[in-house]
Amino acid sequence: MSGSGGRADPAYLLDSSGPAAPPRDNGELVFAAPWESRAFGLALALNEAGLIDWEDFRRALIREIGDWEAAHPSGEGWSYYECWLGALERTASARGLVDPRALAGRAALLAARPAGHDHERHGHDGHDGHDGHDGHEHDMHNESPHHP
Numbered sequence: 232m233s234g235s236g237g238r239a240d241p242a243y244l245l246d247s248s249g250p251a252a253p254p255r256d257n258g259e260l261v262f263a264a265p266w267e268s269r270a271f272g273l274a275l276a277l278n279e280a281g282l283i284d285w286e287d288f289r290r291a292l293i294r295e296i297g298d299w300e301a302a303h304p305s306g307e308g309w310s311y312y313e314c315w316l317g318a319l320e321r322t323a324s325a326r327g328l329v330d331p332r333a334l335a336g337r338a339a340l341l342a343a344r345p346a347g348h349d350h351e352r353h354g355h356d357g358h359d360g361h362d363g364h365d366g367h368e369h370d371m372h373n374e375s376p377h378h379p
Contacts, residue, residue: 250296282323287322
């Protein structure tokens, strides 16, 4: 389970089974919204850079999933990547990579934006050629209600 440098190998988490295995369809990872793949990639990048320990993150993810399941026995509203993001936030905060108060403030700011506008508004007055074909994405559905 350990990779080089004593860190856990992220391939373990990416297995098709286990308590923290991500959603898959025909063996391929499944992301319902752009923010999910961003959160996924960020966790992998932070681990690869040695900024978070994969096993710490994995345990936080399992704990986050368990807490969610205990609070939502019906399973209604389930989102694996909401739990993933919660675990990433906790792990990054514990390592001092982010200030939890600043993170909460930024999440609130992003949550206040219209769905699909997860970037700063520069010249978006409707007359700037902003037709969705200018190099940045506008996914108008499945945005997390409180996470980027």
